[in-house]
Amino acid sequence: MNVETHVAIGRVVSRHLHLDPCLEECFVRGLKKPDLNAGRRGRRIRRHHGIHMDSVMSIIWSARRAYLAGDLEKALEALGVALHYVQDSCVVGARRRFRRIHYRVEREIASLEIPVDAIREGFKKAECSPLFVKTVLYSIKPSTNPVEALRNASLYSAMITGAVYNQSQPPQEVLEILERVKMEEAKKRRKAKRNAWISIALLAIGLALIPAQPLISAILLALSLILLLATLIHRVDPQFEQLAWYGIV
Numbered sequence: 146m147n148v149e150t151h152v153a154i155g156r157v158v159s160r161h162l163h164l165d166p167c168l169e170e171c172f173v174r175g176l177k178k179p180d181l182n183a184g185r186r187g188r189r190i191r192r193h194h195g196i197h198m199d200s201v202m203s204i205i206w207s208a209r210r211a212y213l214a215g216d217l218e219k220a221l222e223a224l225g226v227a228l229h230y231v232q233d234s235c236v237v238g239a240r241r242r243f244r245r246i247h248y249r250v251e252r253e254i255a256s257l258e259i260p261v262d263a264i265r266e267g268f269k270k271a272e273c274s275p276l277f278v279k280t281v282l283y284s285i286k287p288s289t290n291p292v293e294a295l296r297n298a299s300l301y302s303a304m305i306t307g308a309v310y311n312q313s314q315p316p317q318e319v320l321e322i323l324e325r326v327k328m329e330e331a332k333k334r335r336k337a338k339r340n341a342w343i344s345i346a347l348l349a350i351g352l353a354l355i356p357a358q359p360l361i362s363a364i365l366l367a368l369s370l371i372l373l374l375a376t377l378i379h380r381v382d383p384q385f386e387q388l389a390w391y392g393i394v
């Protein structure tokens with residue numbers, strides 16, 4: 146997508162957020178950034194098309210964290226970068242086979258008006274939740290139709306902005322998750338303590354048995370290590386993400 150189109154979508158989104166000119170420029174800077182950084186055209190194409198949505202999600206997380214910390218300039222710039230990738234993903238890729246179609250679609254998009262109604266609709270649909278953002282990211286499909294591609298790019302940009310740039314307080318369901326997570330954490334801590342003691346015991350027995358029973362000793366040492374690793378590895382669950390989105394954990 147042309148840089149002018151990225152900026153034009155951004156300006157309409159900015160109007161909906163009532164950003165002051167200084168903040169709007171931070172947002173626009175972010176929207177332009179991936180093209181400026183990528184430099185040469187060939188490299189730009191490789192970088193832009195096929196970027197993994199998990200990487201876009203981590204940029205969105207940094208935007209949300211900055212927003213919660215009150216650093217709106219940083220938040221909007223990061224959000225701009227993420228939306229650039231989102232918008233590019235709405236257009237058919239520029240890989241060799243589709244290159245000509247890609248440039249035609251890109252050119253036609255540049256001559257279209259930004260669909261303000263799609264942006265309004267996106268803000269209406271937005272939910273302040275990381276799961277919502279992920280669902281949006283993974284539902285993006287590249288299009289060869291310029292009108293559809295621009296509409297989706299505008300709609301998804303507004304949906305994601307509405308989820309990130311949102312000052313709602315945590316809803317009841319998130320507060321309930323917090324209570325549940327606190328109880329689970331306490332249970333996990335007790336279990337981790339017990340596992341750590343078992344692991345130390347296995348380690349001690351294993352070491353003591355090295356001269357007499359090397360095979361049993363090796364098995365015990367391996368078990369001790371596995372138990373210790375299982376205790377240390379902390380999985381990030383979706384509930385935790387819901388809380389982090391509101392800056393609670």
Ligand SMILES: [Zn+2]
Nearest residue numbers: 146180193233
């Ligand atoms: Zn781009």
